[in-house]
Amino acid sequence: MRYLILTLLALSTLLEAKPQDFTAFGPRLGADYRLDMSAFLPADRLSLQELQARVAELRSYEEFLDFLAARRPSLFESPVFIHDSGSLQYADREHPRVILFGDGLMLAFAEDPGRDERTVEVIAFNGKAFEFAELKFTPAEASFQKDPGNCQSCHGVNGKPLWDPYDFWPNAYGSAIARFKTDAEKKAYDAVRLNPAKKGIYARLNFPMPPANNNTGMDGIEAFTQYVTQLQIFASLQRWQTEASFRPMVPALLAVLNQCAAYENDKDAARQLATFFPPAWKAVIETGFPAWHQKVKEERKRFIAYQAARYQKLFPKGKTLFPIDHERLAGETLTTAQFLFVLELAGVNTRDFAMSQGLNPYMLSVPSNLDFDLGTDFTLIAQDLFQKLKPALSNGGGYGYTWAVFDCRKLQDESLLQLQNVKTTTPSLTKFQPAPTVFGECMGCHSLEASKRGIPEIPFDRTGAFRDYLKADDNAGLNKILERIGKTGAGQMPPYRTLTTNQKEQLKSNLKRMAE
Structure with missing residues (x-):
């Protein structure tokens, strides 16, 4: 009876579910520049500790799904469907891997038709870093394992989620800016959505129903991209701040993110970036940055080509429904290159910043605006600097959240002050770096x-x-x-x-x- 009630509750709440879009997960600041984390870690959130406790009481995978849908129906509002997985979990077009997210959690479900065992992979952000766990359900028992020993091979030593940057995900439904790139992709998704014999996780999902014009409908993939990128930023900033060399570079990093050194010509961009450093750094920056930017552009080009080829292998005969321009975001490489270049000057290891096992070594991108999102998020580890320089608070692009917009001259003065006694360093473009996993x-x-x-x-x-x-x-x-x-x-x-x-x-x- 207990689980019948849970099932009825789950069905009723799912009928009321409303899909989220990416605007739910932008930065929001209070008057004191304190970052509001409630969209990611709400007070009534489902925690990893609660999951562990409840799994011990449950007898089956189905009971776990019923518990989850009753306890946190919002998790089922915006599912992400991975039909060609790169993880340990199985996926195909008819049985896509499903990612549910919210409450600082990412839960990945896979229902391999050839196996009785069911696993749920969990990544949980605890406010500072990511924790990993695996829930395993067999016909005989349910088990919970925290920090499985095999996670590092894929997720790295520091432990990060893995996800491609906005705006193309060739192995997911809604691949092209949350739209179907081809009719073959849309047909494959509809076959899952309309299957009358859905079981397990699929029977409980609030499936997005794309309209005939194909222009909207798969917002969950954009929302997840914004959500997971923000969590990765939170974790990265708090890891970097433990390095003594990082703090003096914060004003220069904020200058980059506030477009204070944004010029189309690399030489001009390098020359302007150098003005945020004492004169001894001038030669290092002006000679080193153009080559660094070129390296980032080349790696982005390789990654985009890889993604396009992967999609072509998956849907070779599909008729194009939504032609995506892969170069429309190419300009993002400048800020990315400047940001990573300054971190390299600080001696900060950035290999785990991009949420990739290695094929995408540099790029992050979001449906919002990464530069202003990331710049605003810096208050998480430098609230005192925000209070000192008093950036203006803008209505983040009309999305309903807050961006901190700094005065470039104030950042320049602060950067020169903090770096006056810091010795120059020289990033190396030639030193070989293996992939982070x-x-x-x-x-x-x-x-x-x-x-x-x-x-x-x-x-x-x-x-x-x-x-x-x-x-x-x-x-x-x-x-x-x-x-x-x-x-x-x-x-x-x-x-x-x-x-x-x-x-x-x-x-x-x-x-x-x-x-x-």
Whole structure:
């Protein structure tokens, strides 16, 4: 009876659910420049600790879904559908991986038709950093594991969510700015939405119903992009502030984000950026930044090409419904390059800033305005500086939230003051940096331009295709990769470094799990 009541409550509340759009997750500031976190961590939120406690009381995956829908129906309002996953969880067009989000949580569901076991992967933002957990449901029991040992292979040592930047997600429904790029994609989504025999998570979702004109309907993917990017910013800022070299660079970083050094010509942009530093930095910045910006532009171009090719493989014969201009956001590379360049001058490790395993090493982008969102979020770790310089508070682009807009001259004066005794540094463009995750290292070589490198193409970035590769010919693919991972010296993978024992064991465990 208890779970019947929960089910009825869940159904009634889902009927009332209203999809969220990205404007729910922009920065909002109080009069004292305090960042309002209630959109991300509301007082009545569902916490990771509560999930852990409740799983111990539940007997099945279905009971967990009923509990979740009754306790937090808002999570079901704006689902994100991943039909070609790069995670441990299974996904295909008929059984997409589902991401629910809110309350500082991201819950990923996968219902593999070939397995009785159900897993729910959870990433929880605790106000400072991300925590990871896995819920596992078998016909015999339900279990909760916090910090599973195999997370680092994909999510990195610092632990971050993985998500592509706005505005194209080739492996998700609503791929092109929350619209269907082709009729084949829309048809595949409708087959899931209209399936009369939906079970499990699919039976409980508030499926978006795209109108005939295809112009709106999949807002959840934009909302999630804004949400997860904001959480990543919160976590990154609080990690960076622990480094002594970071704090003196904050005024210069805010100058970048407030467009104080924004010029179309790289030489002019570098020259203006240098005015926020003491004279000793001038040569380093004016000679180093143009090459740095070029590197960011080249990596963005490679990533965009990879995304386009991936979509073409997924829907090769689809008729275009929404042509997306991949160059419309190309101008964002300037601020991104300046921001990362200044962090490199500070000696801050930025490899885990982009929410990528490695294929997208630099870019973040949101449906809002990343520069002003990120600049405003700095009050989380520099509220005293905001109170000192008193930036104006604007109605963030008409979206209903707040942007802090600084006076460039005040930032310049403050930056010169804070950097007057800081020694100059020189970022290196030539030093090789492996991808921030072990799986990302594999993807970077074998899933991105493998043919140009003269090495085998292996779909590390596509779980379904990768599982087929691993299992083919009596696990020949799996055994070959395990052999190369286990080697040292000639023939080892990756060829440029030896993985630690822990990294090897995590990677082997994940590969074996994918091949099951």
